[in-house]
Amino acid sequence: MSNDHEPSTGFLPNFCLDSTLLLVVVMAELLAVVLSLSSWPLAPFWRSLALTSLFVQWVALSSVGLLCRLRRPLSSVRPVSAALIAYLVVLLVTLLFSILTAAFLDWYVHPNAIDLHRDLAFVLRNALVSAIMAAVALRYLYLQHAWKRGVEARLDARLHALQARIRPHFLFNSMNTIAALIRGRPDDAEQAVEDLSCMFRSALRDGEWTRLGDEIELARHYLALECLRLGERLDVAWRLDIDTRDEDLPVPALSLQPLVENAVYHGIQAIPAGGCVSIAIARTRDRLRIAVTNPRPAADRQGTHTGQGMALENIRERLELGYRGANMEIRAEPDRFHVELSLPLETTDARTDRR
Structure with missing residues (x-):
C-alpha cells in the first residue's frame, strides 16, 4: 500500500x-x-x-x-x-x-x-450478503462524495464572495482617501493608487491557494491604504521569522488579509485612540504559523460593526474541511484579540503543484 x-x-x-x-x-x-x-x-x-x-x-x-x-x-x-x-x-x-x-x-x-444443496446455499448466502454490503458501501461513498463536492462548492462560493466583498469596500474607501490626497499630497495619492492596483491584482487572482509572499504583499497594500485613511491611529508591527524561500510556500488564498481587515475594522477603527496591529509569521520545523493581534474596544463599542467573525468562520471552515492537520486558534482577552493559523508544512508542500 x-x-x-x-x-x-x-x-x-x-x-x-x-x-x-x-x-x-x-x-x-x-x-x-x-x-x-x-x-x-x-x-x-x-x-x-x-x-x-x-x-x-x-x-x-x-x-x-x-x-x-x-x-x-x-x-x-x-x-x-x-x-x-x-x-x-x-x-x-x-x-x-x-x-x-x-x-x-x-x-x-x-x-x-x-451435500451440494448445502454448498449452494453457502455460496448464495455469501453472495447475497456481499451484494448488499457492496451496494451499501457504494451508496455511502456516493453520498459522501456528493456532500464533499457540495462543501467544496460552498467554500468556493464563499471565497469568491470574500473576494467580491473586497472590491466595493476598498473601492469607495480608497477612492475617497485618494481624492483627499490629490491636492495636498500628490505623491501619497500616487502611491495609494499603486497600492490599490496591486491589492486588486492580488485579491482577484483565481485559485484556492496562493504563495505566502503574495498573501503578505496583499496585506501590506491593504495596510498601506488603511494607514492613509486612519493616520496615526493605526500602527503596524511585522515580525517575519521566515526566509526568502519560505515566501514560495502555498497558503490558503485570502487567509491573512481578512484577519488583518478584521483587526483594523473591528479593533483599531472602533477605538478613538487607535492602536497597533501585530502580525507574526514564523516557520518551525514542521508547521507554518500566522498570528494577528489587535486591541479590543471597550464593551460598549464591540457591537458597533455588523458581520464580525464572518471572515474568521470562513477561514476556520476551510481549514477544518479541506486541510488535514491545519487549525485556527482564537483568543479574546479583555483588551486584546489574538488569531493564529497553524498549517502543517506537509500539507502546504503537497499543494505546491496545485498553485
Whole structure:
C-alpha cells in the first residue's frame, strides 16, 4: 500500500492508500461480528467469529488488492462504469472464495457427507450478503462524495464572495482617501493608487491557494491604504521569522488579509485612540504559523460593526474541511484579540503543484 496521491475515479476512494485499507479491514471485521452474532447461540460465538473473520478478511483484502491494481484502468472510464466494475469485482471475489471454501470443507471436514444443496446455499448466502454490503458501501461513498463536492462548492462560493466583498469596500474607501490626497499630497495619492492596483491584482487572482509572499504583499497594500485613511491611529508591527524561500510556500488564498481587515475594522477603527496591529509569521520545523493581534474596544463599542467573525468562520471552515492537520486558534482577552493559523508544512508542500 502507498500514501502517494493516485488517480481517483469519481466517488471511489483510492484503494492503494493505507487509510483506505485500514477502513476496509475494520468494516470487514464489524461485518464478521454481526454475522457471528446472528448465528449465536446455535454455534459457539468465538469459534464462529474466528472462522467468519478469516473468510471475510480474505474477501475484503483480495478485493482491495484487485481494485488497487485496477486503479489506473478504472481512472480512464466513467465513474458509473468504475463503480459497476468495483461492484462486480467484490461479487466475483466473494463467489470465488465461497466456492473454494465449500470445496475445502467437503474435502477436509466432511468428505463422506458431501451435500451440494448445502454448498449452494453457502455460496448464495455469501453472495447475497456481499451484494448488499457492496451496494451499501457504494451508496455511502456516493453520498459522501456528493456532500464533499457540495462543501467544496460552498467554500468556493464563499471565497469568491470574500473576494467580491473586497472590491466595493476598498473601492469607495480608497477612492475617497485618494481624492483627499490629490491636492495636498500628490505623491501619497500616487502611491495609494499603486497600492490599490496591486491589492486588486492580488485579491482577484483565481485559485484556492496562493504563495505566502503574495498573501503578505496583499496585506501590506491593504495596510498601506488603511494607514492613509486612519493616520496615526493605526500602527503596524511585522515580525517575519521566515526566509526568502519560505515566501514560495502555498497558503490558503485570502487567509491573512481578512484577519488583518478584521483587526483594523473591528479593533483599531472602533477605538478613538487607535492602536497597533501585530502580525507574526514564523516557520518551525514542521508547521507554518500566522498570528494577528489587535486591541479590543471597550464593551460598549464591540457591537458597533455588523458581520464580525464572518471572515474568521470562513477561514476556520476551510481549514477544518479541506486541510488535514491545519487549525485556527482564537483568543479574546479583555483588551486584546489574538488569531493564529497553524498549517502543517506537509500539507502546504503537497499543494505546491496545485498553485
